[in-house]
Amino acid sequence: MQHSFDVVIIGGGIAGASLAYQLCREHRVLLLERETQAGYHATGRSAALFSTTYGNDTIQTLSRMSEAFFRCPPPGFCAAPLLQPRGALLIARHEQRDSLAARLGTPGTQWLEGAALQELVPVLRADTIAAGLYEPQASDVDVASLHEGFLRALRTRPDCRLCLESGVVALESRADGWHVRTERASYVAPLLVNAAGAWADELAALAGLRPGGLLPKKRTAAIVATNEPVPASQPMVIDVAESFYFKPDSGRVLLSPGDESDTPPGDVWADDLDVAVAVERLEAATTLRVQRVVRAWAGLRTFSADRSPVVGFEPGRHDFFWFAGQGGYGIQTAPALARIAAYLLDPRLGEAPDAAMRAALAPQRLGR
Ligand SMILES: Cc1cc2nc3c(=O)[nH]c(=O)nc-3n(C[C@H](O)[C@H](O)[C@H](O)COP(=O)(O)OP(=O)(O)OC[C@H]3O[C@@H](n4cnc5c(N)ncnc54)[C@H](O)[C@@H]3O)c2cc1C
Numbered sequence: 001m002q003h004s005f006d007v008v009i010i011g012g013g014i015a016g017a018s019l020a021y022q023l024c025r026e027h028r029v030l031l032l033e034r035e036t037q038a039g040y041h042a043t044g045r046s047a048a049l050f051s052t053t054y055g056n057d058t059i060q061t062l063s064r065m066s067e068a069f070f071r072c073p074p075p076g077f078c079a080a081p082l083l084q085p086r087g088a089l090l091i092a093r094h095e096q097r098d099s100l101a102a103r104l105g106t107p108g109t110q111w112l113e114g115a116a117l118q119e120l121v122p123v124l125r126a127d128t129i130a131a132g133l134y135e136p137q138a139s140d141v142d143v144a145s146l147h148e149g150f151l152r153a154l155r156t157r158p159d160c161r162l163c164l165e166s167g168v169v170a171l172e173s174r175a176d177g178w179h180v181r182t183e184r185a186s187y188v189a190p191l192l193v194n195a196a197g198a199w200a201d202e203l204a205a206l207a208g209l210r211p212g213g214l215l216p217k218k219r220t221a222a223i224v225a226t227n228e229p230v231p232a233s234q235p236m237v238i239d240v241a242e243s244f245y246f247k248p249d250s251g252r253v254l255l256s257p258g259d260e261s262d263t264p265p266g267d268v269w270a271d272d273l274d275v276a277v278a279v280e281r282l283e284a285a286t287t288l289r290v291q292r293v294v295r296a297w298a299g300l301r302t303f304s305a306d307r308s309p310v311v312g313f314e315p316g317r318h319d320f321f322w323f324a325g326q327g328g329y330g331i332q333t334a335p336a337l338a339r340i341a342a343y344l345l346d347p348r349l350g351e352a353p354d355a356a357m358r359a360a361l362a363p364q365r366l367g368r
Pocket residue numbers: 010011012013014015016032033034035038039040041042043044045046047048049050166167168169195196197198199203219220221298299300301302324325326327328329330331332333
């Protein structure tokens with residue numbers, strides 16, 4: 001038997017969940033996720049930072065547009081605040097000072113050096129690190145609560161469904177809409193949303209469409225035990241070239257080498273060498289010594305050629321919508337990006353993007 005819906009969203013990560021949250025108020029939404037847990041891939045593996053100075057101009061605008069939702073979510077959305085104070089400090093070694101200075105004047109940041117820098121992050125090596133740019137408002141995101149808040153709204157709608165263990169294996173466009181087949185069931189809907197993260201281009205191919213040029217890139221992270229404790233109040237520290245970052249995490253340190261290696265879509269694992277590189281960079285920049293790697297993981301951050309998300313209808317069609325390419329910013333931009341996508345799908349919902357934002361996100365810009 002075939003079940004019919006108004007829209008089928010493929011991919012239950014933060015992208016698919018946030019858009020389902022917007023659309024389920026007015027539409028019969030089916031959210032299909034291949035795994036047993038909706039946040040199993042990139043969404044469940046992030047460093048959980050919210051920063052309005054990270055990423056390109058489009059990302060920064062989307063993050064600012066998302067801030068009010070994070071700081072003041074709708075009543076009943078979550079039990080505890082979505083953001084916790086963290087702060088982010090971009091650091092530069094002496095030879096990197098010019099590239100940090102180029103960011104001087106970034107709204108919401110303060111330039112720090114000498115004693116002020118040491119006072120904020122005492123473990124930084126004074127002979128190595130020359131300066132820092134501090135963003136006090138950067139915060140940790142409770143990603144699980146954000147994701148669950150989106151999904152809960154979907155679950156409460158009697159005419160909407162979240163189906164786990166429902167990998168889409170076939171897509172066919174017919175006169176009555178898309179026929180979507182998973183290993184378990186078949187569905188039909190006039191509108192299909194591609195929120196498949198690292199698999200977005202594979203999904204487009206399954207639909208008989210050209211790829212969007214979306215490249216999954218592996219990013220490694222680890223929790224390590226160090227010789228001296230890092231105070232829980234310390235900001236996230238990020239090298240200006242993003243060659244490593246670290247922040248306190250429940251008495252340990254979360255650490256990443258800032259890697260970006262092209263990797264085919266799939267389940268990915270941390271490579272020991274990447275973790276070793278992160279440890280080496282941490283120890284070169286700080287007085288910390290890593291005693292033990294507690295656990296390590298990796299995830300795929302999926303980028304378009306210009307590193308902005310791809311949000312909009314497939315050129316020339318009104319039945320296939322791209323919602324992909326969130327790169328390393330899919331958590332912090334999720335509220336605003338979902339509102340924009342919802343508006344493009346149904347102007348009664350969401351938030352109209354201005355012309356510049358619409359063009360920056362449009363699939364047409366990729367010139368496939
Ligand atoms: C180490 C790391 C650190 C990061 N740090 C941050 C950070 O600090 N801040 C931030 O904002 N972002 C961060 N990110 C990026 C963020 O995690 C991603 O941008 C975001 O999670 C992407 O969400 P998504 O829903 O597009 O992808 P995913 O979470 O990967 O979801 C896509 C889903 O689609 C499903 N799927 C694919 N194909 C099919 C199919 N055929 N049928 C059914 N389901 C399918 C997959 O199973 C998957 O669950 C980080 C990422 C990593 C890896």
